[in-house]
Amino acid sequence: MAKITYIEHDGTEHAIDVKPGLSVMEGAVKDNIPGIDADCGGACACATCHVYVDEAWLAKTGDKSAMEESMLDFAENVEDNSRLSCQIKVSDDLDGLVVRMPESQH
Amino acid sequence: MSDSAAHVVILGAGHAGGTAAALLRQYGHAGPITLVGEEPLPPYQRPPLSKAWLKGEANAEDLELKAPDFYAEQQIEFRPNLRGVSLNRGARTIALSDGSQLGYDALILATGARAIALPIAGAELDGVMFLRTAADAEHLKATIGPGKRLAVVGGGYIGLEVAASGRALGAQVVVLEKEARLLARVACPALSDFFRGYHEKQGVRFELGASVEGFAGEAGQVTGVRLADGRVVACDAVVVGVGARPNDELAADAGLDTARGVVVDLDARTSDPNVFAIGDVAHRPMPIYGRMFRMESVPNALEGAKQAAAAIVGKPRPPGECPWQWSDQYDLKLQIAGYAFDVDEILVRGDPATAKFAVFHLKGDQVQSVEAINSPPEFMMGKQLILSRRPVSKARLADPTVSMKEVAA
Numbered sequence: 001m002a003k004i005t006y007i008e009h010d011g012t013e014h015a016i017d018v019k020p021g022l023s024v025m026e027g028a029v030k031d032n033i034p035g036i037d038a039d040c041g042g043a044c045a046c047a048t049c050h051v052y053v054d055e056a057w058l059a060k061t062g063d064k065s066a067m068e069e070s071m072l073d074f075a076e077n078v079e080d081n082s083r084l085s086c087q088i089k090v091s092d093d094l095d096g097l098v099v100r101m102p103e104s105q106h
Numbered sequence: 107m108s109d110s111a112a113h114v115v116i117l118g119a120g121h122a123g124g125t126a127a128a129l130l131r132q133y134g135h136a137g138p139i140t141l142v143g144e145e146p147l148p149p150y151q152r153p154p155l156s157k158a159w160l161k162g163e164a165n166a167e168d169l170e171l172k173a174p175d176f177y178a179e180q181q182i183e184f185r186p187n188l189r190g191v192s193l194n195r196g197a198r199t200i201a202l203s204d205g206s207q208l209g210y211d212a213l214i215l216a217t218g219a220r221a222i223a224l225p226i227a228g229a230e231l232d233g234v235m236f237l238r239t240a241a242d243a244e245h246l247k248a249t250i251g252p253g254k255r256l257a258v259v260g261g262g263y264i265g266l267e268v269a270a271s272g273r274a275l276g277a278q279v280v281v282l283e284k285e286a287r288l289l290a291r292v293a294c295p296a297l298s299d300f301f302r303g304y305h306e307k308q309g310v311r312f313e314l315g316a317s318v319e320g321f322a323g324e325a326g327q328v329t330g331v332r333l334a335d336g337r338v339v340a341c342d343a344v345v346v347g348v349g350a351r352p353n354d355e356l357a358a359d360a361g362l363d364t365a366r367g368v369v370v371d372l373d374a375r376t377s378d379p380n381v382f383a384i385g386d387v388a389h390r391p392m393p394i395y396g397r398m399f400r401m402e403s404v405p406n407a408l409e410g411a412k413q414a415a416a417a418i419v420g421k422p423r424p425p426g427e428c429p430w431q432w433s434d435q436y437d438l439k440l441q442i443a444g445y446a447f448d449v450d451e452i453l454v455r456g457d458p459a460t461a462k463f464a465v466f467h468l469k470g471d472q473v474q475s476v477e478a479i480n481s482p483p484e485f486m487m488g489k490q491l492i493l494s495r496r497p498v499s500k501a502r503l504a505d506p507t508v509s510m511k512e513v514a515a
Binding site: 029030031032034037039040041043044045046047067070071073074106 | 128131132151153154170171172173176180404405408425427430432434439441480482483486487
């Protein structure tokens, strides 16, 4: 299990255990944590699972595919540490990961 | 509404119903919530059934919308294997298929749509399958494999996604489409041609303009599809994907306004103020196009769920979204925004030969819809342009060296 902390825009923290193999998005959605909409269910088709990855963890989340880069370009308020959370696979390496959600996904 | 003690009953535990239940709690509804579904499974995603599931890349657990203990934890009573039989709006009760009665303060109809069955000879043979539920998908998965001959009736999304997955699994695939082109109801001719070419390169055979008259069989098992021209296409299995019918009979019988779907307003409310309808079953207004229609897509289900949950809880109506849908076939990502109503020009941006292009449908200088292949910028900006109704320069739109952000500026 990897412990992942999801921080809402208003600062509310949710620290949960996520099974390796799920995406960071799935970890949040399955637990009904607000702030990640994931309309397309992880198909990299909607850019509503946008998160800001804590700087210390960014490199560990791996590289973005061309499709993710393209889609992310159109999310709101994109920063250097932005990722589409449906594209980050949870593994033991990500135990302790912290991500922040934007104010809105739409 | 906004009685936080209200008992909300959601009839239908698919994507729309499941999401509505979760959103009610997320929005702070404290009263009881009962989620009734006809399938044995808690809410799950259907899109992967024709893709990752068939290819063995996802299992039932992966598809579930929520973790298994979610419903109990959120005090959402989930009641599977039950259908609504009749609705008594005066008494606010539903008669369920187990003989029980379920009372409600607010009711959300999320009964979805059912796969259209071809009422033709041989339809009851083993091996003639649909693809709507996880049970269907399991059945289909067990049937496709290397060397198996799969006949797909219908060249729409289901048919083409099954064809792509079938090829990935080593099956021989032939797609039988009654219209002269694929995706006739949802895409333009340029796109139909593109998909046909792409599939043919992957070894899929097509019979267009082919009407299916019956299924041939031996010992109760399908062996072929009989076409109107007399030919029989030999096969080991058939998937029928020719559209879906909204399950609006319960609503119609109860006197609610229906129009091939349950008629609702911008809050997903039906002609009865205590009853809502969302998802594939809802016939809803689309202000962008000045008309009402029924859509079958995940984004449509999500938007309806947001509208109904907000109305019940007393939150402001969510801002209108641009309708959209997607389809993944092989390494192609098709993203469609909007609907091609009142179109007077079709404009292609990019080169179809590169499998990275977009087809814009315009009404004057406004974008009505866009079909994007492997082109997220065109899709994402397209959605914004459709929603905002902002006029575009067609010259710039047709010029791929001008970025979509510049086009929309």
